[in-house]
Amino acid sequence: MPVPKIQFLKGVGPKRAALLAELGVDTPRDLLAYYPRAWQDRRLPGDAEKGAPLEEALVFRGKVLSARELRTSKALVIFKAVLSNGKYEVEASWFKRFSWRYDVFASLKKEVREGAEIWIVGRPEDALFPGRVRVEEHYPAGPAAEAAHVGRIVPVYPLTEGLSGRFMREAVRSALAQMGGETPECLPEDIRSRRALASAAQAGRGIHFPGSLFELESARRRLAYEELFLMALAWGIKRRQLRAVEKEHRYELRRHLLTPFREALSFEFTPSQKKVINEIFDDMLSPRPMARLLQGDVGSGKTVVALSALLLAAENGRQGLFMAPTEILAEQHALTFERLLKGLPVRWALLTSSVKGPARKKILEDAAEGRLDILIGTHALIEESVKLKTPGLVVVDEQHRFGVRQRAALRAKGDRTDALIMTATPIPRTLALALYGDLDVSTLTGMPPGRKPVKTESLNEEKAFREARLAASVGRQVYIVYPLIEESGTAGLKAVTLEFERLREVFKGYTLAVLHGRMKPEEKRKVMEDFAAGRTRVLAATQVIEVGIDVPNATVMVINNAERFGLSSLHQLRGRVGRGAHESRCLLVADLRADGARERVQAMCSTTDGFLISEKDLALRGGGDPLGLRQHGDLDLRLADLSRDSALLRQAVEDRDAVLEKDPRLALPEHGPLKARLLALYGARWDLIELS
Ligand code: ADP
Numbered sequence: 001m002p003v004p005k006i007q008f009l010k011g012v013g014p015k016r017a018a019l020l021a022e023l024g025v026d027t028p029r030d031l032l033a034y035y036p037r038a039w040q041d042r043r044l045p046g047d048a049e050k051g052a053p054l055e056e057a058l059v060f061r062g063k064v065l066s067a068r069e070l071r072t073s074k075a076l077v078i079f080k081a082v083l084s085n086g087k088y089e090v091e092a093s094w095f096k097r098f099s100w101r102y103d104v105f106a107s108l109k110k111e112v113r114e115g116a117e118i119w120i121v122g123r124p125e126d127a128l129f130p131g132r133v134r135v136e137e138h139y140p141a142g143p144a145a146e147a148a149h150v151g152r153i154v155p156v157y158p159l160t161e162g163l164s165g166r167f168m169r170e171a172v173r174s175a176l177a178q179m180g181g182e183t184p185e186c187l188p189e190d191i192r193s194r195r196a197l198a199s200a201a202q203a204g205r206g207i208h209f210p211g212s213l214f215e216l217e218s219a220r221r222r223l224a225y226e227e228l229f230l231m232a233l234a235w236g237i238k239r240r241q242l243r244a245v246e247k248e249h250r251y252e253l254r255r256h257l258l259t260p261f262r263e264a265l266s267f268e269f270t271p272s273q274k275k276v277i278n279e280i281f282d283d284m285l286s287p288r289p290m291a292r293l294l295q296g297d298v299g300s301g302k303t304v305v306a307l308s309a310l311l312l313a314a315e316n317g318r319q320g321l322f323m324a325p326t327e328i329l330a331e332q333h334a335l336t337f338e339r340l341l342k343g344l345p346v347r348w349a350l351l352t353s354s355v356k357g358p359a360r361k362k363i364l365e366d367a368a369e370g371r372l373d374i375l376i377g378t379h380a381l382i383e384e385s386v387k388l389k390t391p392g393l394v395v396v397d398e399q400h401r402f403g404v405r406q407r408a409a410l411r412a413k414g415d416r417t418d419a420l421i422m423t424a425t426p427i428p429r430t431l432a433l434a435l436y437g438d439l440d441v442s443t444l445t446g447m448p449p450g451r452k453p454v455k456t457e458s459l460n461e462e463k464a465f466r467e468a469r470l471a472a473s474v475g476r477q478v479y480i481v482y483p484l485i486e487e488s489g490t491a492g493l494k495a496v497t498l499e500f501e502r503l504r505e506v507f508k509g510y511t512l513a514v515l516h517g518r519m520k521p522e523e524k525r526k527v528m529e530d531f532a533a534g535r536t537r538v539l540a541a542t543q544v545i546e547v548g549i550d551v552p553n554a555t556v557m558v559i560n561n562a563e564r565f566g567l568s569s570l571h572q573l574r575g576r577v578g579r580g581a582h583e584s585r586c587l588l589v590a591d592l593r594a595d596g597a598r599e600r601v602q603a604m605c606s607t608t609d610g611f612l613i614s615e616k617d618l619a620l621r622g623g624g625d626p627l628g629l630r631q632h633g634d635l636d637l638r639l640a641d642l643s644r645d646s647a648l649l650r651q652a653v654e655d656r657d658a659v660l661e662k663d664p665r666l667a668l669p670e671h672g673p674l675k676a677r678l679l680a681l682y683g684a685r686w687d688l689i690e691l692s
């Protein structure tokens with residue numbers, strides 16, 4: 001059956017269809033899935049069940065007692081009407097630009113004439129005279145207006161230039177009239193009744209034009225559940241798919257690499273590292289491919305855990321990939337590998353986009369011929385040209401910087417390889433479940449011994465620089481962080497390249513360097529090497545240093561315009577100090593008047609616990625889009641809100657388990673619609689081969 005085009009929906013036409021297409025709406029069905037961003041309670045106060053409107057606006061229905069046109073200046077004309085509902089009178093005003101060529105109020109005069117009954121929606125012109133209203137919308141009283149625009153709870157849509165809220169509401173109403181009756185139900189009946197969920201048809205209507213706040217919430221709850229359930233189902237199936245295959249190789253603990261590696265380390269693994277390594281080794285030694293998430297706060301020591309896993313693979317003649325989100329971090333890892341693997345018969349190489357020409361060719365050949373055990377790199381590792389002869393393990397560092405799709409692409413390097421995904425953004429449980437529902441989870445608790453928690457303070461620049469100089473004078477190194485690379489016109493924000501000359505003055509007598517994302521890779525590498533080796537005392541940088549950089553002698557970090565960074569970024573940045581035995585400090589130079597700045601700074605000063613920080617972050621950012629998940633492109637959640645709907649998510653996961661237990665391939669007829677919906681949403685994206 002051909003899909004009806006939105007253009008042919010009543011009142012739309014080709015021009016608006018093109019605008020709708022910009023919003024991703026091509027069919028009436030798309031339109032129905034284009035959910036409001038908010039709702040306005042435009043019921044008259046008398047029949048409202050609850051007093052407060054969802055968004056401030058005055059709604060009034062009355063008879064026009066008088067109407068007149070005023071010309072106050074050359075440019076402006078005003079149309080004023082006095083309306084009465086028998087009890088109150090309101091003076092309503094419309095403002096327009098004057099025109100010599102035509103009467104700007106011609107159509108208004110027809111509608112708003114003496115004796116006519118109309119609705120207005122607007123705002124008081126002046127708080128002192130609430131009876132004077134500047135009109136934003138008006139409608140002749142009658143069922144047409146009351147069905148969509150006034151006297152009820154109305155939807156507020158995200159708009160685009162050329163599409164009005166009025167048009168959107170009418171278009172959605174027509175789409176509902178056309179399609180509403182045949183809204184397919186994808187949720188199984190028993191789940192709907194157990195969870196007391198509205199039907200798809202009820203919810204589809206109620207999310208746009210709810211008859212009451214209760215109906216609105218029940219529609220939202222149903223649709224949010226559906227989103228979460230489908231997502232959970234996709235992971236569940238993915239996970240089963242993975243569990244069903246067997247690796248083509250078996251591992252043994254040979255220890256000819258692991259033991260010397262461990263002996264050469266300058267420290268002992270912490271109990272938590274040992275436990276996590278055991279979990280990983282158990283997975284790797286089992287016939288099924290590993291899919292494990294390793295969570296551990298910044299500085300908790302994930303790298304050596306990953307390295308242990310890579311060595312277990314190497315001991316067994318299997319190759320490993322170690323993927324980092326930035327070139328700087330990949331290079332940093334290469335330095336670490338060089339140090340920790342010295343003298344061991346392990347062949348490894350670094351592959352980033354700046355490795356070119358013959359060098360690149362050689363690495364690719366060595367990887368394909370099995371002459372390399374470990375390949376460290378950036379996204380470059382995902383590329384088609386990177387082939388491994390005996391793929392065994394894929395490690396993804398700082399996973400929060402990558403999306404599910406990249407993860408999937410990497411896994412495709414060998415679909416029977418083990419995968420270890422690492423993240424330093426400790427995620428509250430519900431979020432972890434939402435983001436990584438298809439993974440087992442290991443958590444590194446605590447820090448390597450001897451660490452002193454970083455002291456965090458909010459200071460002015462002068463004091464912060466004084467502290468930094470003090471540290472430099474006793475041989476420590478410092479980071480000075482700025483939000484921008486160059487001037488951008490954003491008032492009050494400092495840029496690293498512009499401040500650099502001043503820093504030279506402030507830190508006279510010490511070596512300084514700049515690091516930011518727009519520098520050439522070789523330059524970046526040089527700067528990092530010099531800093532890591534202690535040849536540079538002061539590093540002025542942008543957020544590029546946020547992840548992974550590990551220089552134990554750096555003990556002070558000054559973060560300028562700290563108000564501009566989100567809480568989890570601040571925490572990540574702070575993780576660059578406090579990596580050695582020396583007392584470290586993080587100094588926040590912030591404009592506390594900025595939105596939410598005080599709360600974030602306070603949170604940073606009061607704890608160094610990444611879990612507390614991320615929960616605080618979630619709470620401060622509130623609903624909507626915690627952690628910027630929407631940009632992630634991972635989750636297609638439009639109504640579900642992970643911070644608010646955690647109970648719903650738990651139910652969805654429970655129900656998912658029950659469904660897959662009974663019908664792992666969704667082959668039962670009662671699961672037909674569910675399967676169709678799931679494949680439409682996630683089939684291609686998540687490669688749910690088993691189902692199709
Ligand atoms: P992250 O988990 O943030 O990736 P890293 O792996 O970079 O942390 O480790 C941070 C620092 O802690 C590194 O210098 C590393 O060598 C050191 N480290 C790791 N494990 C231990 C340990 N058990 N004892 C002492 N230092 C350790």
Ligand code: MG
Pocket residue numbers: 302303397548
């Ligand atoms: Mg790390």
